[in-house]
Amino acid sequence: xxxxxxxxxxxxxxxxxxxxxxxxxxxxxxxxxxxxxxxxxxxxxxxxxxxxxxxxxxxxxxxxxxxxxxxxxxxxxxxxxxxxxxxxxxxxxxxxxxxxxxxxxxxxxxxxxxxxxxxxxxxxxxxxxxxxxxxxxxxxxxxxxxxxxxxxxxxxxxxxxxxxxxxxxxxxxxxxxxxxxxxxxxxxxxxxxxxxxxxxxxxxxxxxxxxxx
Numbered sequence: 001x002x003x004x005x006x007x008x009x010x011x012x013x014x015x016x017x018x019x020x021x022x023x024x025x026x027x028x029x030x031x032x033x034x035x036x037x038x039x040x041x042x043x044x045x046x047x048x049x050x051x052x053x054x055x056x057x058x059x060x061x062x063x064x065x066x067x068x069x070x071x072x073x074x075x076x077x078x079x080x081x082x083x084x085x086x087x088x089x090x091x092x093x094x095x096x097x098x099x100x101x102x103x104x105x106x107x108x109x110x111x112x113x114x115x116x117x118x119x120x121x122x123x124x125x126x127x128x129x130x131x132x133x134x135x136x137x138x139x140x141x142x143x144x145x146x147x148x149x150x151x152x153x154x155x156x157x158x159x160x161x162x163x164x165x166x167x168x169x170x171x172x173x174x175x176x177x178x179x180x181x182x183x184x185x186x187x188x189x190x191x192x193x194x195x196x197x198x199x200x201x202x203x204x205x206x207x208x209x210x211x212x213x
Contacts, residue, residue, distance in 0.1 A: 070186050104134060148168060174190060
């Protein structure tokens with residue numbers, strides 16, 4: 001009888017030891033060598049406009065833009081010529097800002113400046129921002145600015161959201177986001193002024209051979 005009890009004890013002890021060993025093998029996981037994913041940069045940080053000003057203003061940050069207004073999009077008529085339309089001036093084509101599908105583009109230049117015989121741009125005081133639907137061959141005004149404000153560039157977030165990037169006479173940058181499916185426009189203003197000698201708008205034109213006085 002004593003031998004039988006001793007045998008049961010040895011079997012129980014052996015099983016318990018084996019279970020602990022297996023559990024320790026399961027819980028002992030190798031340390032992960034995979035590096036954590038870096039946070040994706042704000043889309044604004046990837047634009048030439050932002051990078052140009054940040055180079056001269058290291059504290060320039062997407063987080064410092066404050067929402068000022070949300071409103072429905074107001075469309076208006078425009079007289080600017082559409083790409084490949086009769087009378088269209090090809091000088092503006094390299095400056096059009098297309099969405100991902102290439103079926104829409106923004107024109108921030110045609111109304112704002114003309115090119116003289118000497119290769120220098122001559123500017124209007126006002127600036128009209130035009131949305132063009134390539135398939136429908138339709139052009140509509142989506143924004144209009146006086147001389148105190150200037151849209152310097154624009155980017156698309158996918159196919160249906162466009163963001164205008166601008167600066168004011170007082171060197172206060174701003175951005176305006178158009179969500180066309182929602183018929184909504186949001187206006188953001190930066191919380192500080194920037195320091196720069198030449199605005200990005202001039203840099204953008206000069207890169208494509210347009211001379212600026």
